[in-house]
Amino acid sequence: MAVERVWLDVPFAEKDEAKKGGARWDPAARRWYAPRAGMAALHRWAAAPDVPDLLPGEDRGLGSGLFVDLVPRSCWFTNVRSCVAAKDWERLRRTITRRAGRRCETCGAAEDRDAKRWLEAHERWVFDDTARVQTLKRLICLCTDCHTVTHFGYALVRGLEARAFAHLVKVTGMTGDAARQHVRDAFDVWERRSRVTWELDLGILTKAGITLAPPPGAGARARTAEETLRRERERGRGR
Template identity: 35%
Template sequence: MLVIRFPYDPAHNERLRQASGGRARWSQHLRAFIVPVTAVADPAIRSGLAGFAAEQRLTADPAARGQLSLTGVVLRADMLPTGVWGSNLRGILSRDQWAGLRIPVAEAAGGVCEICGKPSVNDEGRKVRPDCHERWSFDMRPGSVLLAVQTLTGLIALCKVCHLVQHLGFAEVQGRVAEVIEQLRAVNGWTYAEARVDLDRARREFDYRSAFSWDLDLTVLRGRIAVPTAPDLYVAAGRRAQLGNSFQPRPTVRAALRPVGQPAPV
């Protein structure tokens, strides 16, 4: 979703409503207006929002700038490299602490998927809270040695099917690749062949990334969580196992949620 903040003014609020085609809504949790990804993918709405940002002299962060320059592709298949499986927030935080992050994400999204805009439905066909998915970037950072860094870029609410697309390896194990293909086609307006090309891209990236050991960068959550063994929220690849793994029993040393605004430990 696109998050938009600006000084309160009824006229500006109305202008945003028009620019977003009526899709912008106020999030009490974020104290900001949000626009679903599916709305931002519409060229007319994207153009309107870009114009509104220019009028208000809003300085968008890199993620927002990227959303305003979308080409219509809002969902791609993904596979995490083998060395990072289970090394995630759910493995690092306690159940209550993880809930303290994921539930507000779902509530801010209005209880629907931020990609396709539909409610999340479980295997029994019952509506459930959307999943909270971690968005990652994988980059090589220069230094005394070249570092492979997996960086958390944000959290997003996803329905069960869009979430499955983000875990292609799991879908393959479960025999559910056909669901992934159909969701890619439905959301992006792709042909079957175009969806297959995206799966091949995801597999190539998986093969390449699996050759590296990845450091973990959680600094986007600075001020929201504290990790006793990594106060700067940056963890070298060799130390990641100490933080816990969602595939294994939870560790003795836990990360902790910290109220926003509370200073980080020195």
């Protein structure tokens, strides 16, 4: 007899609790479900409608390939994941990975738990220097290694500079000198953009029915990371 499945939106942090309530995992769909309707213990994870494959106003051709893509200081620790509810993030993550064929959109790698390589969402932005508006225009599926390259400043903070640099060279085919210049250019752009405060436009999310909320404590975390980044960059210049 076929099992009646009622799909659920279960954030990763709540998976054990959902499992205790009777939820089951479908490895093919990579999603939790209730084995029958009417299970009261699982009502809190009742699935909302799927996010459309193309978000309203999204440009999936924007920012293809692997490159260092640093967000201005005023937007540190306010990425999409930190600004949406956990259940909404699960809906977004599912759409982003599914439409990418569950592979990184820059290097083609699949998720590999043994290698601690995950598939993650990264934001591509368009900057209006006159209005000082930073508009989200694309969500792209990246593996952990490509995502680390993209956030090269955060890689410095975490001591992952060498690993990120090696992956950048491997995926792009750049020479070492070209890759170093690419990183320097990216930091030059970051420093220029970080002189002002940017207003975030996340309309492609709100128009898709995603509720937003600013993350708590983002400012303090950003100041700590900025100081660490400054020290690491000064240390790098002295080598």
